[in-house]
Amino acid sequence: QAFKLIKEKLEEPAAAFFGRAQQKLAAGRRAEPAWREAVEEVKSQTALQSEDIQVLIELGYNLGCSSREDQLKHLELAQENLVQLEEKAQRARDNKVKLYRYLGVLAGLLLVILIF
Numbered sequence: 001q002a003f004k005l006i007k008e009k010l011e012e013p014a015a016a017f018f019g020r021a022q023q024k025l026a027a028g029r030r031a032e033p034a035w036r037e038a039v040e041e042v043k044s045q046t047a048l049q050s051e052d053i054q055v056l057i058e059l060g061y062n063l064g065c066s067s068r069e070d071q072l073k074h075l076e077l078a079q080e081n082l083v084q085l086e087e088k089a090q091r092a093r094d095n096k097v098k099l100y101r102y103l104g105v106l107a108g109l110l111l112v113i114l115i116f
Contacts, residue, residue: 013045035060049089055081 003022007015017038024034039056048056055078062074 013042016045017042031064032060035063049085051085052082055085 003018007018020041021034021038024037036057043053059074059078
């Protein structure tokens with residue numbers, strides 16, 4: 001039921017992910033395989049990288065097989081990992097922006113030199 005409630009509060013593709021996980025649980029699958037299969041089915045609809053997918057799959061290993069407190073700790077750890085991956089992606093984006101700016105300037109200079 002938790003997945004159904006979460007699904008209703010989210011937008012696509014996250015809603016699709018929780019919807020698929022909820023369907024698999026309703027069909028009798030255990031939490032970990034349902035989670036993993038839902039991640040695999042929805043990953044092509046997202047911009048998540050393989051590192052992000054791995055964090056989500058690893059989170060699924062701990063669902064439904066430990067205490068509430070332990071599951072909260074695993075959720076917090078996954079959140080920290082995803083935040084670190086987001087920061088890494090932002091740094092990579094910033095570096096690429098600089099590179100493309102320099103390439104644009106150099107291409108412009110080359111064009112000016114070729115014209116004159």
